[in-house]
Amino acid sequence: MTNPFQDAKLHDCRDAFTNVLETVGETNENIVAVCNDSVGSSKLGGFKDKFPTRLINVGIAEQNMVGVGAGLANAGKIPFVCAASPFLTGRALEQIKADVSYSQTNVKLVGISSGMAYGELGPTHHSIEDFAWIRALPNIPVIAPADRHETAAAIRWAAAHDGPCFLRLSRVGVPDLFSQTHEFVVGRADMLQDGGDLTIIANGVLTHRAMMAAALLKEQGISVRVLNMATVRPIDADAIVAAARETGAIVTCEEHTTFGGLGSAVAEVVVDRQPVPMCRLGVPGVFAHTASANALLDDFGMSPTAIANSAQALLKRKA
Amino acid sequence: MTPTELSKLANRNRARDLRGVFEAGAGHIGGEMSVMDILTALYFDTMSVDPKSPLDPKRDRLVLSKGHTALALYVVLAEKGFIPKEEISTFLQPNSRLNGHPNRVKIPGVETNTGPLGHGLPIGVGMATGAKLNGDDWRTFVITGDGEMQEGSNWEAIMAAAQFKLDNLTLIIDHNRLQQGARLEDTNNIAPLVPKLEAFGWAVEEIDGHDMDQICAALSPDTITAGKPKCIVAHTNKGQGISFMSDNVAWHHKVPNQAQYEQALKELEEASK
């Protein structure tokens, strides 16, 4: 079996996040970080050492945290509000709606250890609803980078962008997919490889698994297009329509419930503009059992082999 | 059981918890050590619960709101007979029902699924209100961390409990002065707790949360003030019972290495004799 990431080193994207934050913080003193007793888990120790007064730790109080972020934005600051994704998005959802989305404040929401990164800590600590929750709100680009370089580029974009956004980061190690000079364009899918038989669309920790599945399918003579869809909203509808037209079948993979996430966002475009058979992989609307982060992805049918098998099954439905 | 026997049992429970964290390679050992005396006293002295009938409508209720210390609860529930003692060794293993946070759907004796901080007390207010509506005299106990008291939901519940005169509700704050990443005083110092809670209409008692006599006395129904919810501010140490962990912020969720494990076990076994 050819594994494109056989000897690849795995990287924790949180490091890329804080490296960039510390760098842009040097030149732009309006950059501040807000957190909820999560200096360690958000890897903000370095930022705190460099800019002690610009790290605002409100304690274990997420609603307050997001409100404080909105107030800081009002005062001209550029707050990166960082917390474990379930507590940021779930606990403070109404603050995100009214104070960030509706008020259009320049708040960067950074969901740390999202998806099922917390593994055995269980469903209270998993954040597999956040695409659906935040995607339902206007004005907030929803972004799930796939490797450290895309993470760094997305953070640089966020720091320069005037307006809110939601960056969904993991803590689970991923191999490099992009080069260090990768440019992040919000709302643009990146075609990692072209192919004609079907398209796999993924983001976050699933993109490299999609690439591995594509390598397996290639051995079986199936040519796969792989799209990294980092931005879930606004979604790259043109890339989806082109994929549907040119490859005729689409598999989506996400570390999220299949209710309302990436697969749903893609399906919305497909039914509106270019109907083709689809298969949406993700967590099938259940709370996860006890297992590690990567084992959960495997258990929910998102090992490279299982993704390839789902793709094979989908091809049979292709007209 | 006498207070001395309860103390020894609590230290045996600590040792079992320590082994669980060591073998699983994960857990929240600091807060588990700090809450263990309180949990042991509740299950082996104060509360009326029956492992053979875990959903008896007249049972006393416990909500471990600081759900990250689930293993401490599992160890005490096993010791009490709610789950098999051998099952503790499945903690965090694939498909185990002993997840990093407790699940009432799977584990008898667990009342509600905690993990996100600041959920337990509102649920406790609902339980205690329900008991009053039913005319029942069972009691509700909620344990929160002190860092957890930074969550605003707790203070909403504190006001409601006073308004509803819930003298059947007892909140125990595990006041170990440390949260996840730092000391409370360096983060968001909620002190002084006692006058705050009194101003909110609660009857408040301060105790040494590692002194069994004081814990049992404070939990006794004789100390209830009619018409007022009760808060026990339990002064504890994170990592209590293990010298190098005690009052040390590094041990919120660190896992001991082999040498540290052996030393910790020795100290706890000594204290259980």
Ligand SMILES: Cc1ncc(C[n+]2csc(CCOP(=O)(O)OP(=O)(O)O)c2C)c(N)n1
């Ligand atoms: C809503 C929410 N925010 C953040 C966390 C992450 N977290 C888990 S434990 C913890 C620290 C808790 O400190 P404390 O309440 O003092 O507990 P103890 O010292 O007894 O462990 C934090 C911040 C969480 N579980 N829930």
Ligand SMILES: [Mg+2]
């Ligand atoms: Mg504490």
